Amino acid sequence: MSEKNREGKRTARERLADERAKQKAADKRRRTLIVGASVVCVLGLAAVIGVVAANSGKDEDKASGPAVAPSGAQGKDSLAIPVGKDGAKSTLTIWEDFRCPACMAFETAYRPTFHELTDSGQLRIEYHLVRLIDGNLGGTGSLRAGNAAACAQDAGLFRDYHDMLYANQPKETDDAFGDNGKLIALAGKVKGLDTAAFRSCVNDGRHDSWVDKSNDAFKAGHFSGTPTVLLDGKNIYQDQTMTPAKLKQLVQQANKG
Template identity: 30%
Template sequence: MGGAERTAKKRRQQELAAKSDGAKAVAKARGGGDTKRTAAIVATVVIIVGIVIGGLVWTNASKNATEGQTIPPESVAAELPEARDGAVVVVGEESAPITVDVYADFLCPVCATFEQQYGEQLKEQVEQGTVRLRQHMLPMLDERSDPPGYSLDAANAALLAADAGKFTAFHDSLFASQPEEGKRAYDDEQLIQLGRDVGITGDAFAEGVRSGTYDDLLQREMQRVADDTSLHRDFGDGNVGFGTPTVVADGEMVDLADEAWLDKLVASQQG
């Protein structure tokens, strides 16, 4: 083989080696890109899964916020005369010149706002002998807790608390720590513990809460109230019916948009 041939052969070998090295470099580069892409995809999936799991954990914790809690008992400044009259709890003296009927649900957030705004004022008027308060605690929102049933359970427990002479403290405690509508409320054992904490002794209260002593009575009262057209009002969207809170004073429905309704009512009797 001549020198020229050897030179040409060597050049071809070098060219083939260069091509081989280039192909390896390209393959390596491509492989590196795939690895980076794969790592990025895996990281994204991990982040998404973390967000989903975190969201589920937060949602579940929020939904079950009342689980294991003890309902804080509210103290009552003065012992008010109270007695159960069927499905109604009457607070105050029969001789009081003004009778106020309050229709409410323990799960109703507007009812809780009503209590915050007027609860103490009403108790003051009861204590002074001006107002006799008739509390109608209704299971109107019984399907709005998870699981359903809290409105009825709470109303039943409140009537049992009235039998024990502790309705006002029990009633105030449930509104002060009202569970959120659509989520877990309080179970029977939590209601029973609240009864103990406001001073209810004996086994009758706990037994009555667990067995639903007044469930049928309350459901009949709910139906009666819903059918009573004198308690219906126009909600402004073409929907006319009963809603909570509803307040009636001496047979006349109160306009709760007038924040001075109670002062005016008391003034009218004193004038």
């Protein structure tokens, strides 16, 4: 074999080795990002989803008309949808967006604990619905889903429909929730929800202005992103060791006290 051929083969081998090394490094970075994002979602450090108050002023299709709060809404300007008993010693305030992946990850991780604590009367949750993803990525899915959830509250089935929306959340960039038909179809999976009254409420956008008003309150609060979760007024994300078990312990301690 000539020296020229040997050099050509050596160079080809080196190029192949370089490409393999680059691919291996890229794969490692990709795995690190995936693992890191998963941990952040579970802990609720929502800055990763790019939902920043400074950008949330780009809301499209802002609803017009008076804000019509759903049945049973409470708090300042009736912007909170309560789940659990009023007499619970602990209150969890959650600001969320149904298009938000971190919100879905948080709800999935904490849902069994939420259900246990609210059903036993130890915890009361106040849900505030916002539409930051609409403002950042365009579309109306956050607004439409928020309105539909408020319509479910009118029917006394907010929690079940709330969980159903997260169980069927599309990709963040997919505005599937902007289709009222999709939202009504999901209501068909919640016993007793798919009624003429619910469909009318969804299609008419009865609570659109209320969702926008809640979104304005979120921005006025200068929160950094969704989900924002406060336990008795304290942002539990300041404790990066927060887990469902630790939350349960804190709530149980409050009830003993």
